[in-house]
Amino acid sequence: MTRDLEGHPVGPRACLAMLDPQYGGGILTLLRELCPILIGWGIKPRLLFRSISDNDLQPRRLLRRLRLWDVRCRMTFNLPSMALGHVPAIWLPLRYFWPYPVVQRYIRTCDMHIVVGGALRGTSFALAQKRYLIWTPTLALDEYKAKAEAEDLQARQLVAARWLPLLVWQERIALRRASLILATSNYTAARITTVCPDVANRVRIVPCPVEIPTLFPSSGKLDAGQGKKDVLCVGRLQDPRKNLPLLLQAFHEVSKQRSDIFLRLVGGTDKQTLEKWLTRLKLRDRVIDMGKVSDTELKRQYLQAAVFVLPSRQEGLGIVVLEAMAAGVPVVSTRCGGPEDHVIDGETGYLVPSNEPMAMAQAILRLLNNDSLRRRMGDAARDYAQRTFSRPVVEMQFRRAFEQVYPEILANL
Numbered sequence: 001m002t003r004d005l006e007g008h009p010v011g012p013r014a015c016l017a018m019l020d021p022q023y024g025g026g027i028l029t030l031l032r033e034l035c036p037i038l039i040g041w042g043i044k045p046r047l048l049f050r051s052i053s054d055n056d057l058q059p060r061r062l063l064r065r066l067r068l069w070d071v072r073c074r075m076t077f078n079l080p081s082m083a084l085g086h087v088p089a090i091w092l093p094l095r096y097f098w099p100y101p102v103v104q105r106y107i108r109t110c111d112m113h114i115v116v117g118g119a120l121r122g123t124s125f126a127l128a129q130k131r132y133l134i135w136t137p138t139l140a141l142d143e144y145k146a147k148a149e150a151e152d153l154q155a156r157q158l159v160a161a162r163w164l165p166l167l168v169w170q171e172r173i174a175l176r177r178a179s180l181i182l183a184t185s186n187y188t189a190a191r192i193t194t195v196c197p198d199v200a201n202r203v204r205i206v207p208c209p210v211e212i213p214t215l216f217p218s219s220g221k222l223d224a225g226q227g228k229k230d231v232l233c234v235g236r237l238q239d240p241r242k243n244l245p246l247l248l249q250a251f252h253e254v255s256k257q258r259s260d261i262f263l264r265l266v267g268g269t270d271k272q273t274l275e276k277w278l279t280r281l282k283l284r285d286r287v288i289d290m291g292k293v294s295d296t297e298l299k300r301q302y303l304q305a306a307v308f309v310l311p312s313r314q315e316g317l318g319i320v321v322l323e324a325m326a327a328g329v330p331v332v333s334t335r336c337g338g339p340e341d342h343v344i345d346g347e348t349g350y351l352v353p354s355n356e357p358m359a360m361a362q363a364i365l366r367l368l369n370n371d372s373l374r375r376r377m378g379d380a381a382r383d384y385a386q387r388t389f390s391r392p393v394v395e396m397q398f399r400r401a402f403e404q405v406y407p408e409i410l411a412n413l
Helices: 025-040 059-064 101-108 119-127 140-147 155-158 164-177 186-195 197-202 243-256 271-281 295-304 321-325 357-368 371-388 391-405
Strands: 013-018 044-050 069-076 079-086 112-116 133-136 180-181 201-206 230-234 261-267 288-289 303-308 332-336 349-352
Touching: 013 025, 013 119, 013 261, 025 044, 025 321, 025 332, 044 101, 044 303, 059 079, 059 332, 079 101, 101 119, 112 119, 119 133, 133 391, 140 155, 140 164, 140 243, 155 164, 164 186, 164 197, 180 186, 180 197, 180 391, 186 197, 186 201, 197 201, 201 391, 230 243, 230 295, 230 321, 243 261, 243 357, 261 295, 271 288, 295 303, 295 321, 303 321, 303 357, 321 332, 321 371, 349 357, 357 371
Parallel strands: 013 044, 013 112, 044 079, 112 133, 133 180, 180 201, 230 261, 230 303, 261 288, 303 332, 332 349
Antiparallel strands: 069 079
16 A cells, blocks of 8 residues: 555555557547546556657757656646656657656556556556556557558558567567456457467456446437438548548548538548548538537537448547447448447448448448438447446456456455
């Protein structure tokens, strides 16, 4: 048990190593879902991350100040945090080695250690020889390869780099030294056990929870089938893995038959790429780029959507798919990994290849043109979400995992 400066016992602290939360995306969603669970158990989360948002902690700024590394202790999303900057981060294989004394002291002040996101961030816990869990949606190499296939120049250079095996080795070390690995999907679990067969007995499936009862009203109360005409896509669509051109090509085919349908894009796009495709496909007046929106507006967009579409090349889970299903919206998704756990083809939506715009268009039209089918699939999606990844269900899975790694702490909570 951790004690304060006067020697009095305080509640257990959990150090969460992760990507800078300011990056947003799925990692921020994982953080927002995990922290209330920990706090509800009486555990105090503390964040540890390499800063990408603080200019003073970037490698070149540190060099100008003749510093090898520096840290900032602050509140991030109302949580105590240590933001780290270090010069070796210029070279990717050293980006996740944080052997600095102040970081190790920060780690030792915590009773529990959790990696949220990429397993590479468990390197510091491994170096400190701590028990730790990893809750991860994907492997680093899978993410880089998917971006490279989407012709992302930086990712292509990384995948071709001679030192890439060093990064892969580092990730495997973090996985092998973890006490327990929580994969967000069967796809991710299978990839982990393929890369590290010796950790198979320490891998569990724990998806990202969605608070269905309070987050979304019952779909039936909103007339889930009728009066909904928009096609919705949510995500960091500037990420090449999200495969936005596939969706635009598919929607081009949809618009030929349904002139009353609009496509709404939420979460941010590469404006230049989007403009190029809108001009080429003559969709400028049919596609609405909403950018980043508030949580309240995002809920409204889900509830107003007739169909949700995920066109990704690769996804470890696809949290937006879970949110859409919780809202009672049928999903059309590519076969890209994680979503295949939950999008049951022909029951809660449709699964299509990741390179066939016409197949995606046909699936979207099948739902748009049949109100009763859309209502039935939407209700099935919401019922499935309630049974499978509602917060109470996932919290029980977390509890069992934490009791396995930290039985002495959980027994007193």
